[in-house]
Amino acid sequence: MPGAGTVREMAQEHDSSGAATVSRVAEAEIGPDLRQQVQALLQACFPGYPSRSYFKLPPHFRYLAMTGGELAAQMGVELRVIRVGSTVVRTFGVVDLCVMKSARSHGLARRLLAELTEFARVCGMDFVILFADDDRVYTRNGWAHAANPCTWMKIHDHTTMGLARAADTGSLMVKAVGPQAWPQGEVDLLGHLF
Ligand SMILES: CC(C)(COP(=O)(O)OP(=O)(O)OC[C@H]1O[C@@H](n2cnc3c(N)ncnc32)[C@H](O)[C@@H]1OP(=O)(O)O)[C@@H](O)C(=O)NCCC(=O)NCCS
Numbered sequence: 793m794p795g796a797g798t799v800r801e802m803a804q805e806h807d808s809s810g811a812a813t814v815s816r817v818a819e820a821e822i823g824p825d826l827r828q829q830v831q832a833l834l835q836a837c838f839p840g841y842p843s844r845s846y847f848k849l850p851p852h853f854r855y856l857a858m859t860g861g862e863l864a865a866q867m868g869v870e871l872r873v874i875r876v877g878s879t880v881v882r883t884f885g886v887v888d889l890c891v892m893k894s895a896r897s898h899g900l901a902r903r904l905l906a907e908l909t910e911f912a913r914v915c916g917m918d919f920v921i922l923f924a925d926d927d928r929v930y931t932r933n934g935w936a937h938a939a940n941p942c943t944w945m946k947i948h949d950h951t952t953m954g955l956a957r958a959a960d961t962g963s964l965m966v967k968a969v970g971p972q973a974w975p976q977g978e979v980d981l982l983g984h985l986f
Pocket residue numbers: 837838888889890891892895896897898899900901902903923924925926927928929930
């Protein structure tokens with residue numbers, strides 16, 4: 793892993809995603825070179841992505857998959873306490889999961905999602921949540937749609953625009969990693985939508 797900031801380098805697994813080396817890295821410790829690689833991957837994978845390594849705000853940490861010295865995949869993760877109805881839950885939020893074109897369909901996204909699920913269990917999180925327009929890779933890996941209306945802080949280009957209140961995003965997906973069932977009621981994201 794180039795640059796400082798590798799929190800933990802996972803065992804190199806020879807699964808169907810090949811010999812990618814997956815690391816979990818604290819966002820604050822990602823140096824300029826690696827940050828540039830992350831930005832390039834995000835811009836290649838998401839048309840219209842802004843000229844930076846995050847969409848609204850930087851995530852708290854990322855999973856990075858390297859193959860042959862090249863960044864092949866990335867997944868940002870938010871550590872977010874949210875409120876669902878009257879229940880406060882601890883969540884990890886998946887942000888901007890992407891795999892470079894030439895490495896797709898070999899289980900790399902599945903591997904990153906599995907690593908995060910295991911880490912969430914270790915950390916005693918309640919849920920791993922995300923917002924997805926295309927649910928395929930997530931339904932395959934244990935996420936389910938949740939129809940709760942959501943409130944969040946709207947941000948555009950580093951400017952707070954106000955609040956979106958009780959909106960049906962149509963894209964919220966949740967996976968329980970503890971014993972608790974996903975609660976009913978409005979979701980207050982206590983921050984921006986990721
Ligand atoms: C979605 C994505 C991360 C999957 O990565 P991957 O390593 O190929 O995933 P896996 O090999 O574990 O699983 C592949 C499955 O993901 C699903 N998938 C494909 N494109 C997808 C997409 N844009 N969104 C969600 N799921 C997708 C398909 O079911 C695919 O199965 P197939 O290979 O039989 O067609 C990758 O296609 C990608 O980076 N797409 C562009 C960015 C993007 O849309 N990210 C999702 C943001 S919500």
